[in-house]
Amino acid sequence: MRSPIVCIAFVASLLPLVACGGSSAGVVDGPSSSSGGASSSSSGGGASSSSGGSSSGEPDPGGPRVRVIMSGTTASFTHADGFAGETPTREIVAVKSLRLYRSPGDAQPVKIFDHGASTVEVELVSAKPTLVAERAVKNLPAGVFTMAKVGVAYVRYSVAATMHGPPVVPGGYDNVQALSDGAVIDGVSRKKGYFKYTFVVGGTPAGTREGENAPTPVATATGGIGMDMSGPETFYVFPVQVAIDPNVAVDQVAKFVVNVFESFRWQDQSMPGYATKVFDTTPSGFEPIMAFGANTFALTITPKQ
Numbered sequence: 001m002r003s004p005i006v007c008i009a010f011v012a013s014l015l016p017l018v019a020c021g022g023s024s025a026g027v028v029d030g031p032s033s034s035s036g037g038a039s040s041s042s043s044g045g046g047a048s049s050s051s052g053g054s055s056s057g058e059p060d061p062g063g064p065r066v067r068v069i070m071s072g073t074t075a076s077f078t079h080a081d082g083f084a085g086e087t088p089t090r091e092i093v094a095v096k097s098l099r100l101y102r103s104p105g106d107a108q109p110v111k112i113f114d115h116g117a118s119t120v121e122v123e124l125v126s127a128k129p130t131l132v133a134e135r136a137v138k139n140l141p142a143g144v145f146t147m148a149k150v151g152v153a154y155v156r157y158s159v160a161a162t163m164h165g166p167p168v169v170p171g172g173y174d175n176v177q178a179l180s181d182g183a184v185i186d187g188v189s190r191k192k193g194y195f196k197y198t199f200v201v202g203g204t205p206a207g208t209r210e211g212e213n214a215p216t217p218v219a220t221a222t223g224g225i226g227m228d229m230s231g232p233e234t235f236y237v238f239p240v241q242v243a244i245d246p247n248v249a250v251d252q253v254a255k256f257v258v259n260v261f262e263s264f265r266w267q268d269q270s271m272p273g274y275a276t277k278v279f280d281t282t283p284s285g286f287e288p289i290m291a292f293g294a295n296t297f298a299l300t301i302t303p304k305q
Contacts, residue, residue, distance in 0.1 A: 061138040064248050067304070068113070068133040070095070070256040072124025077261040077295045084277045085262035087125070089172070090158040093293075094119035095132050096180065096233070097151035100242060104147050110140065110244075117184050119153045124260045124294075132256075138246050145242045149228070149235040153183040154190070157292060159264045161279040163199055163206075168273060171201040173281075177214045179234035192232055199281075207283070217291045240299075251304035258294045265291040 074087050097114040113133040122130045156176045163169045176185055178194040185194070195214035199207045216229060226237040266279055267288045274280040280287055 058139055060136055062136065064137045064251045066135050066137055066140075066252040066254055067131060068098070068135075068254045068256070069129045070122045070132050070258065071127055071129040072122075072258045072260050073127055074125060074261050075259060077259050079262060079265070079295070081265065081290070083265040083290050084268050084279070085265045086159055086277075086279065087260060087262050088157045088159050088264050088292075089125065090156065090174075091124045091260050091263070091293075092121050092156040093124065094121050094153040094155070094183065095150065096153045097149075098133070099149045099151075100145035100240070100244075101147040101149070102143060102145055106147075109149070110143070110145070112140075114151075117153075117182055117189070119184070121156075124258050129255075137244075137248050137252070140244050140246055142246055143244055145240060145244070147237065148240045148242075149237050151180065151233050151235050153180045154178045154185055155293070157264065158200075159279060161199070161281050161286070162275070164271075164273055164280060164282050169201055169206070171199055171206065174198045174200055174205075179229070181232040192229075192234070215289060217289060217293075242301075252301060253304050254299065254301045256299050259296040260293070261295060263291070263293055263295050265289070 072091070079085060095115070096119045098112040099109040100112060101109045112135065115133075120130065120132050122132065154177060156174075158172060158174045160170075160172045163171055175197045176195070178185060178190040178192055181192045183190045183192070183194070185196075191212065193213045194211075196208060196210045198205050217227070228235040228237050264279075266286075267290055268274070268276050268278075269280065269287050271280070274287075
C-alpha cells in the first residue's frame with residue numbers, strides 16, 4: 001500500500017517546537033528513548049541518529065519504521081506583530097516527548113516517544129537535520145489524530161545585544177533556560193525556571209546571571225499554537241491532521257522544518273541611548289522579551305526514498 005503524503009504548515013511564535021494542522025492522511029511516529037542525551041547533527045544532509053527501537057521497552061515486531069527528523073531554516077518570514085526581532089546565531093531546543101490526541105479532550109493520547117531525561121538537542125539555525133525518534137509502525141495504533149503535544153526540556157540561544165553600563169558595549173547573549181523539571185543541562189538536573197544568561201564580547205564572557213524563575217515569553221499563543229507551562233513540564237500544543245496506519249508497507253519519514261528568521265522578538269523601549277531594532281540591556285535588566293523560538297513549523301510525511 002502506498003502511503004499518502006502529508007503536508008502540514010502553520011504559523012507559530014514562541015520557543016522552537018510547535019507544529020500544525022493539515023488535511024491529508026499519513027503515518028507519524030518515532031522511538032521512545034534516545035541514547036543518553038543530545039544527538040549531534042550530521043554533516044552530509046542525512047540525519048544524525050538517536051537510538052531507534054520501540055517505545056517503553058516494547059518488543060520490536062520488525063517491519064516498516066517511521067523516522068522523525070527535525071531541522072531549521074532561516075528563510076525570510078514576514079512578522080506582523082510590531083515588535084523588533086533578530087535571527088539568533090544559535091538556537092537549540094531539547095526535545096523530550098510527543099503525544100497525539102484524537103480530540104482535545106482525549107484522556108488516552110498515543111505516546112509516540114518519551115525520552116525522559118535523555119532529550120535530543122536540535123540546532124535550528126544551521127539547518128542540519130537531526131533524528132529525533134524512530135518507531136516500528138506496527139507498534140502504533142490505527143487512528144486519526146487532531147492535536148499534538150510536544151514536551152521540551154530546555155532551550156539554548158545566542159542573540160546580539162548592546163549592554164548599557166556605562167560604558168555602552170556591543171556584544172551578545174548566550175542563554176540557556178530550563179522549561180521542564182528534571183532538565184539535564186550540562187550534566188546537572190535543573191528545575192523548571194532555571195536560567196543562565198552570559199553576556200559575551202568578542203567571544204569572551206563578560207558577565208553571567210544565573211538563577212531560578214526565569215522570565216517567559218509574553219506571547220504564549222499565536223496562530224492556534226499554544227505554550228502550556230501550567231505544570232512541571234512545558235508543552236507546545238498545536239492542531240494536526242494525522243492518520244496512523246500500522247499496516248503501511250514501506251518505511252516513512254516524518255520531516256519537521258522550523259522557521260527561525262528573526263524569531264527572537266522584543267519590545268523596543270524609549271530610553272536614553274537605546275536604539276530601535278537593537279536588543280538593549282543593562283546589568284540588571286533588558287527590554288521586554290515577547291517571544292523566542294519558531295515562526296512556522298512545517299511537517300511532511302513521505303515514504304522513505
